[in-house]
Amino acid sequence: MGRKIAIVGTGIAGLAAAHALHTDHDITVFEADDRPGGHAHTHRVETPTGHVDVDTGFIVFNDRNYPSFQRLLADVRVAARPSDMSFSVSDGLGDFEYNGSSPNGLFAKRAHLVTPWFHRMIADLVRFNREARDLLTADLRLSLRDWLEDRRFSTPFIERLIVPQASAVWSADPRRLWSFPARFLAEFFANHGMLGLRNRPRWRTIDGGSHRYVRAVVDPWRDRLRLSTPVAEIRRGADHVTVVARGGEAQRFDDVVLAVHSDQALRMLADPSDREHEILGAIPYQLNEAVLHTDRRMLPRRRRAWASWNYHLLEAPAGRPTLTYHMNRLQSLDPGCDLCVTLNHTAAIDPGHVLKTIRYAHPVFTPEGVAAQARHHEISGPRTRTHYCGAYWGWGFHEDGVVSAERVAAALR
Numbered sequence: 001m002g003r004k005i006a007i008v009g010t011g012i013a014g015l016a017a018a019h020a021l022h023t024d025h026d027i028t029v030f031e032a033d034d035r036p037g038g039h040a041h042t043h044r045v046e047t048p049t050g051h052v053d054v055d056t057g058f059i060v061f062n063d064r065n066y067p068s069f070q071r072l073l074a075d076v077r078v079a080a081r082p083s084d085m086s087f088s089v090s091d092g093l094g095d096f097e098y099n100g101s102s103p104n105g106l107f108a109k110r111a112h113l114v115t116p117w118f119h120r121m122i123a124d125l126v127r128f129n130r131e132a133r134d135l136l137t138a139d140l141r142l143s144l145r146d147w148l149e150d151r152r153f154s155t156p157f158i159e160r161l162i163v164p165q166a167s168a169v170w171s172a173d174p175r176r177l178w179s180f181p182a183r184f185l186a187e188f189f190a191n192h193g194m195l196g197l198r199n200r201p202r203w204r205t206i207d208g209g210s211h212r213y214v215r216a217v218v219d220p221w222r223d224r225l226r227l228s229t230p231v232a233e234i235r236r237g238a239d240h241v242t243v244v245a246r247g248g249e250a251q252r253f254d255d256v257v258l259a260v261h262s263d264q265a266l267r268m269l270a271d272p273s274d275r276e277h278e279i280l281g282a283i284p285y286q287l288n289e290a291v292l293h294t295d296r297r298m299l300p301r302r303r304r305a306w307a308s309w310n311y312h313l314l315e316a317p318a319g320r321p322t323l324t325y326h327m328n329r330l331q332s333l334d335p336g337c338d339l340c341v342t343l344n345h346t347a348a349i350d351p352g353h354v355l356k357t358i359r360y361a362h363p364v365f366t367p368e369g370v371a372a373q374a375r376h377h378e379i380s381g382p383r384t385r386t387h388y389c390g391a392y393w394g395w396g397f398h399e400d401g402v403v404s405a406e407r408v409a410a411a412l413r
Contacts, residue, residue: 002026003254003412006243008231008268011038012058012398013389014259015217016072016405021257021412022221028253029221030245032230036218040398042211043292043356048336053209056290056341056358058398059330060085064201065192068402076216078206084329085203088307089164090300092348096160096313097305108305117156124157129195135186141367144185145178164311167321170396171288171343171362174317181367188395205331234258234386235270241385257387257408259401261285261361265388276379282372283392285361288320288343295353296338298324298345312345320344363392381411 002025007018010031018029029036039057060083061069073080088105090097098112099105112118131151135142144166148158166185167174186195193200206213218225226245233244234256241256258265262280266272272280299306308329312322320343327339342349346357363369373393380388387408394400 004028004252005255005257005412006030006241006251006253007257007259008234008243009038009259009264009390010036010214010218010225011259011390012040012069012401013391013405014038014257015040015214016068016402017257017259017389017408018221019072019075019217020405020409022224025412027221027224028251029225030229030231030243031225031227034228036225036227037211037214039360040210040214041358042209045292045335045339045355047339049334052333052335052339053211054292054327054333054339054341055205055210055331056292056356057360058210059083059325059327060203060205061398062192062201062203066397066399068406069399072217072402073206073213076213078213078216080204081207081332083203083205083332084308086307086329087165087168087309087311088300088305089160089311089313090305091313092301094301097300097302099300099305099307101307104304105307108300108302117154120154121156121161124153125161127151128153128157128162132186132189132195135183136190138183138186140181140183140370142182143178143367144180144182147182160313164313164323168309168311168323170365171286171321171360172364173286173320175319176364176366179366181365181370184365184370184395209331231268233270234268236385255382255385255387255412257389257412259389259405261363261390262388262392269386273379273384275375279372279375279379280388282366283369284364284366286320286364287359287361289346290358290360291342291346291349291354292356292358293340293342293349293353294337294355295340295350298340298342298349299326299338312348314345318344363396365396376407380408387411 004026007014007029041057042053042055045054086101088099107113163174163177189195229245232246235242241253242250244250262283266280310324322345323343325341389404389408391401393404
């Protein structure tokens, strides 16, 4: 049966790679955790209306920008349902808050109807949507800070609208966005229909939680999945690859697919090349703490400002993104209470309402990291018997993970 292939990691990239390869090759899939799925992470919660399955990592996708992921869902016959995608920003005190999805939400605080700087902020958004298209051909080294300052966008627009929005999208430290590649942001916004108010994509969520698609993908090759089996070392030879799991014996394969974060992949290699050091080491990661809870105080003060994604403006920035996802809206849940997932604002949550605390690592996109993405072919392929896939090779989302896995699978066919 084909080649003997080790796949390390069962996030979306590892799942998609195994799905594409398992029928024609002898695969063994290694996962350090006691469950497959990575950021596709679902928790069963008891609520006043019964048990509900709530996601805390991957939550939504849309009908326009996720074609490969949607084909995967169709292959394994997993259904999705509509999701509400809206965004709010609040200072937590009620002095400043808005929900950009409607006029009623935008002027949730009625005093903003007659506040000049607030109207300037909105006008700057319209201008940003128009002028950001110029960035699609800009030099990748141009930072978001330099571009915004050169175009003289107002401080409220920068600090209370565009930076919170970008920080929320990439789960990124707001301060790091000053060095964020401006073109990278513009390309993402353009592709996702965010540079305008019309013709936006329709967002969807997995019906019953993301664990349903994980289970469906894994079922055909579950006997080849090794859970709680972290890989300690990978050695490459001229005609084989050796994989050593922690506490286990060396296993010989024809190829290895590293579907883990780039920094994890680099640590596993016993003999990384200079190019692997340069490329994989160019992409840093940030740890974010997610708390699943029922404390509705983490939503904006005014109910008309409530949104699916609710960004917290803090007096003393946390150095990480601070926002609350309203899962009732995102997953179309009716649990008889407000189910929320808050990132990096744990101290403000009533401990009596905390259901679970989870930590996720997200790639941080820098000019050096974006440049490294274009060098994938230099380290991945049959020549080294080492194949790299993961969402970090794109914009960091589920679709990017599937696309990178398809690229690897094509090289192994």
